[in-house]
Amino acid sequence: MPSWRTTLTAAGVSGSRLRDDYTHAARRVLRREPAPYLALRMLAAPPLVPCLAAGLAFMNLVDDVAETGTPQQRAAGLAALSERVEAALKSGDSPDPLLRAYAHAVDSRGLPPYWVSRFLAGAATAEAGFDGFEAEEDFQAYLDAYALPGVLVFTGLQYRGGPDEQQAAGWRRFVDAAQRVDFLADLCGDLADGRLCIPRARLAEHGVTRADLEQARDTPAVRALLAAECRRARTALDDTRGILDLAEPGLRPVVSTMTELMAHQLTAVERAGVAALRRDIGYGPAAPLRILVRAARRRPV
The missing domain is CATH 1.10.600.10 (Farnesyl Diphosphate Synthase)
Known part of the structure; x- marks a missing residue:
């Protein structure tokens, strides 16, 4: 397994600030989900690892906000996060190193921002307001609104231009x-x-x-x-x-x-x-x- 520095270089991540941003995102994933992190580091092609680590960190961030606090706190947190994400994707910059890394990953890999906005919208509705499923159709709607976009904001980065x-x-x-x-x-x-x-x-x-x-x-x-x-x-x-x-x-x-x-x-x-x-x-x-x-x-x- 190549070193993290070598992996960043293989992915074309240059500049100390950007490299630090990706390192911050990767460490967040390691703390929260060590098994997927180790799978990425040990098994994925090095040029893909930093962007996928940033994608997984972003997915986890949205999940955490959507699942924490009262319904009102979740709604407010997701609204604020959506504004920060939109600004980061437009400008490529953010006070949050995780969002800077993710914005760079989305831009460099060409992931359509549609998947990001769809995930955030699903987080604010299907997840933050979750009240169970009446029938199978409701489960399928949950997948379309939240789970699928949530996976594609991460795995979609493997494809140039998105899936x-x-x-x-x-x-x-x-x-x-x-x-x-x-x-x-x-x-x-x-x-x-x-x-x-x-x-x-x-x-x-x-x-x-x-x-x-x-x-x-x-x-x-x-x-x-x-x-x-x-x-x-x-x-x-x-x-x-x-x-x-x-x-x-x-x-x-x-x-x-x-x-x-x-x-x-x-x-x-x-x-x-x-x-x-x-x-x-x-x-x-x-x-x-x-x-x-x-x-x-x-x-x-």
Whole structure:
């Protein structure tokens, strides 16, 4: 793995201020999401790493603002952030080093600002005002409004000029699977925070109440509901096949690794069953390292 300085140089990032900006963004990702950061550093082509690190840092920043505080605080925070982002994208400058790095990444890679504005709009509506899903159609609308733009403000930077229609459609399938797995893995924590992320119509189909889930009742109906949700997630994960062909060659090892981690986490949820209502299901300490090391060994030199 090349040094960070060498990586910045390989990406054409010059000037001490800009290099410091990208370093700030990368450190933020490392603190918040060490597994994706290590995957980028170890597996992605060096010219792609700084811009993708800045993209992931930006995605995390918006997520954090959209999920912190009261609804009024979230709305105010996102409105203020949107103004700062718009100014940074227009001028290329900002008091915030993260936004400076991200604005440079968007400009240098040619990502259409449409994806950024769509993500911020979705954060202010679909995420900040989240009240669960009535049916599958509402979940799909959430993906279109928030989850897909959120992924493309990050992964879209791999493509010069942004993703084309086929590439965006491939990432839409990826997001569908990733969001289902994430919601299942975080069932316990989400319920504790007052968020029910399984469509209410599907609870009704199985004769399950929200209280059944909140109290982690081990009943045949609850087990059947969770098993059905896992099957949906598994089908969505199977539908992501082909995403590697749509990714840039320099990012394919990362995408493959993240897909493998997602499959590992879903398997853990399937095995946990009703226990997923009592504790969130993470990757565990060993699996990410094992998968990363295996992927690094497969990566062409």
